[in-house]
Amino acid sequence: MIELLFLLLPVAAAYGYVMGKNSAKNQAHEQNRQITSQYSKGLKFLLDREEDQGLEHLIQLLEVSADSVEHYLTLATLFRKRGELDRAIKIHELLLNQPNLSHVDIDSCRLELAKDYILAGLLDSAEEHLIVLVKNSNKDALEPIINLYSQMREWHKGVSMYEAYSELFTKPQHCAAVANFYCEAALADKTPKLMEKTTALAHKTIRPLYELGKDAFEQQDYVKAIYYWRKLICSFTHTAPIYIAQLEQSYAELNLMNQFNELIIELLPKGGVLIRIKHCQALLTDGQQQQAIEFLTDSLKREPSIRGFSFLLQLLGNSNTRIQTVLAEIDKLVQSYIATKPEYQCRHCGFTSHTLYWICPSCKHWESIAPSKGLDGY
Numbered sequence: 001m002i003e004l005l006f007l008l009l010p011v012a013a014a015y016g017y018v019m020g021k022n023s024a025k026n027q028a029h030e031q032n033r034q035i036t037s038q039y040s041k042g043l044k045f046l047l048d049r050e051e052d053q054g055l056e057h058l059i060q061l062l063e064v065s066a067d068s069v070e071h072y073l074t075l076a077t078l079f080r081k082r083g084e085l086d087r088a089i090k091i092h093e094l095l096l097n098q099p100n101l102s103h104v105d106i107d108s109c110r111l112e113l114a115k116d117y118i119l120a121g122l123l124d125s126a127e128e129h130l131i132v133l134v135k136n137s138n139k140d141a142l143e144p145i146i147n148l149y150s151q152m153r154e155w156h157k158g159v160s161m162y163e164a165y166s167e168l169f170t171k172p173q174h175c176a177a178v179a180n181f182y183c184e185a186a187l188a189d190k191t192p193k194l195m196e197k198t199t200a201l202a203h204k205t206i207r208p209l210y211e212l213g214k215d216a217f218e219q220q221d222y223v224k225a226i227y228y229w230r231k232l233i234c235s236f237t238h239t240a241p242i243y244i245a246q247l248e249q250s251y252a253e254l255n256l257m258n259q260f261n262e263l264i265i266e267l268l269p270k271g272g273v274l275i276r277i278k279h280c281q282a283l284l285t286d287g288q289q290q291q292a293i294e295f296l297t298d299s300l301k302r303e304p305s306i307r308g309f310s311f312l313l314q315l316l317g318n319s320n321t322r323i324q325t326v327l328a329e330i331d332k333l334v335q336s337y338i339a340t341k342p343e344y345q346c347r348h349c350g351f352t353s354h355t356l357y358w359i360c361p362s363c364k365h366w367e368s369i370a371p372s373k374g375l376d377g378y
């Protein structure tokens, strides 16, 4: 109840200001007297634990004191934080019904009310208000409506919203969400072509290229698989561990391993340990075992990596049969250590997993989970 006392502050200030400036203005004086009286009544009810009546009194004041909307929004937020959603909803609904609110205040109330509804599980009501906000070009509504459609798995609704108001989608994370809405809709309807529409997005995204490559690979259309995955690996090299084995196989099926090795050399400056291991494998195929060992040792000195160390043990074992068994045993230990480490990590919240999720189960961001980096990563 203590937090409600702050509502008195603006009234006291307004009261003092009016009184000091012009004591002859009886009308203003009378208005303030009414405000103070209503506040006192409202607070008295609240202090007497008759909260509903107290709230009614405070809300009634809005008709004469619209400039205190912000305070009511703060009050409603406090209720929401305490889990008293019914009260937060009541305040926001009453505010929305006030005829004298500015457009900015109406939008703020609507957004907050939608958040209340989401927390209360009233998703359809939340959607209604968020759609009004999106129609008003309110970008603050994008995050909650994207989360809502993700939660409801309403992929087509998300796609339609983007197509109608595409100019609002300027942030990379919003584009990532829309790209995934297209992918989910395309996978559900078995219409991969739909994913190609994501090329119109304001930012490049990962999943459409991955899924299109995967679809082509499964159809044994290796030319297409290379086309999509090559685009993906060049723009988002850190995603390589997800599909590099199939990309390599696609090149091999077309007898184009030279092109694959050239691609790997191109990616070396920005690729992780997996790209360097692939380069070593190319050197080995070429009979350049010593060069592979030197290249990997040198890169491990600059950027230590457990996976790189494991591959180095295999290289050293192959080049020295006397100690091959010992090195194989050490490598087994290293491999079992690697197996305990999660392959994926969310770049937004740090959530780790052995499974690739396109939406982070923890922070609900799309495409924020990527192959792990660092000592244990790729």
Ligand SMILES: [Zn+2]
Binding pocket: 346, 347, 348, 349, 350, 351, 360, 361, 362, 363, 364, 365, 368
């Ligand atoms: Zn996350």
